[in-house]
Amino acid sequence: MQTIVGIAADEVEAMAEAARDAINLRLSLLPEDGGAGFWTAVSKYYGGGFAEIAAGLCPPVSRGTGAADEGVV
Structure with missing residues (x-):
């Protein structure tokens, strides 16, 4: 083996x-169907769709507009 x-x-x-x-x-x-989408999310993650899952779960983060942020992309 x-x-x-x-x-x-x-x-x-x-x-x-x-x-x-x-x-x-x-x-x-x-409670109820709280875990219903878990295995779907796992299969999407391992299928290469993690970025799509994360984009749907987390709002985009905006950068500040202060002087310290100038030149930061």
Whole structure:
């Protein structure tokens, strides 16, 4: 069996499954559908869409207009 950084591949899958189960348990404790979009966000992030997710979650940050900010792009 191949190893990845000294961990057998089947051990990696077992740890990943345990982590998913633990996450799903915690999500199930949220009120109503509080965790409904979690796995969608995870799949978008790992699919390369993190910038899109972050843009939707965080408003743009504007820089000040003081003298210290001159020349800052």
